Amino acid sequence: MKKVLAIDIGYGSIKVIYGYEDGTIKNQFKFTSIVALIDKDEFIKDKRILDYKDKSYYVGEDALNFPHTCQYDIIDFNNLIYFAPLFLYKALQMIGEIPDVVVCGLSKAQLQYSLTFKEAIQKFTVNNEEFSFENVYILPQGAGSKLAIDTYGVDFPNKQQEFTGLSNYVGVDVGFNTVDIFLVTNGKTSPMYFRGIENEGVMKIAENVQKYITEEFGKTVKLHEAKEILDEGFYKLRGTKYDLKEVLKVFTENYLKDLLKLVEDNFSDALDKSDYVFLSGGGSALLTDSEDKKIRTPKSNFEYYNAIGFFLYGVNK
Numbered sequence: 001m002k003k004v005l006a007i008d009i010g011y012g013s014i015k016v017i018y019g020y021e022d023g024t025i026k027n028q029f030k031f032t033s034i035v036a037l038i039d040k041d042e043f044i045k046d047k048r049i050l051d052y053k054d055k056s057y058y059v060g061e062d063a064l065n066f067p068h069t070c071q072y073d074i075i076d077f078n079n080l081i082y083f084a085p086l087f088l089y090k091a092l093q094m095i096g097e098i099p100d101v102v103v104c105g106l107s108k109a110q111l112q113y114s115l116t117f118k119e120a121i122q123k124f125t126v127n128n129e130e131f132s133f134e135n136v137y138i139l140p141q142g143a144g145s146k147l148a149i150d151t152y153g154v155d156f157p158n159k160q161q162e163f164t165g166l167s168n169y170v171g172v173d174v175g176f177n178t179v180d181i182f183l184v185t186n187g188k189t190s191p192m193y194f195r196g197i198e199n200e201g202v203m204k205i206a207e208n209v210q211k212y213i214t215e216e217f218g219k220t221v222k223l224h225e226a227k228e229i230l231d232e233g234f235y236k237l238r239g240t241k242y243d244l245k246e247v248l249k250v251f252t253e254n255y256l257k258d259l260l261k262l263v264e265d266n267f268s269d270a271l272d273k274s275d276y277v278f279l280s281g282g283g284s285a286l287l288t289d290s291e292d293k294k295i296r297t298p299k300s301n302f303e304y305y306n307a308i309g310f311f312l313y314g315v316n317k
Helices: 077-095 108-122 141-152 203-217 223-232 245-272 282-287 302-315
Strands: 003-009 013-020 025-032 034-038 050-052 055-059 071-073 101-106 123-126 129-132 135-140 169-174 179-185 188-197 234-237 240-243 276-280
Touching: 003 077, 003 302, 013 077, 013 302, 025 077, 025 302, 050 077, 050 123, 055 077, 071 077, 071 223, 077 108, 077 123, 077 129, 101 108, 101 141, 101 302, 108 123, 108 135, 108 179, 108 188, 135 141, 135 302, 141 169, 141 179, 141 188, 141 276, 141 302, 169 245, 169 282, 179 245, 188 245, 203 223, 203 234, 203 245, 223 234, 223 245, 245 276, 245 282, 276 282, 276 302, 282 302
Parallel strands: 003 101, 101 135, 169 276
Antiparallel strands: 003 013, 013 025, 034 055, 034 071, 050 055, 123 129, 169 179, 179 188, 234 240
């Protein structure tokens, strides 16, 4: 039976859906998009260490506890391409199987580099293990979200009951770095109304968290640490937890206003004819408390909507 790996290699986290051609999902998980460069000691064996391009790294949560000077935040596209094979290898380790099909995605803002990105994850070496995948597909981020929305609506893994074949809506995939905006009319997208915008994702809230921690506590935190604070609602310093929920709520509300203005600036005419705005991606999890009835978000699995769509695409290839 064909094995399908859908992996959304994002700036905030790596989202993975793995399963089979009959649609069965065996694994669903995520880990943080961060690495820590280390000096390897030949006398100390640690299976968590990954050797890649003559250097050694911890990846994901294994890297979070290392000092700032060792860590690499994945905040630009060059780093994303460079470390993509390392993240893919980590996912393969966690799955324990080799897929027949790999489906990944890029923001519309970076889609012109899709061939370079495809080549990076199609053939690589980590830990002296060589990998070569014949069937690798790179999709636009918004395309993945739309496939998931068409199949599950707001309620993955339950198939949706509402018929959307003729739906008119604006889809907004809110990532950590990028925001992808697309128009759906009569159930279909148009290249004319598809935007990918860099540096407008949840990292804007994380940057405000960074500034707040510096001003209030005199400490410096990496962007991914700021994201962790945002996700958990508190800052932990030397064993003490500081509740920041009220501060984070203000940051999030301000970001939502800016995000909707961004959509308005890019798709003003389209919004006039749309029934609603559908927010997906990791950032949408922070925006579920909006009282605007024309904003829809998934009930759960916010971050996975692109990976879910990638998996659906892979099953049908």
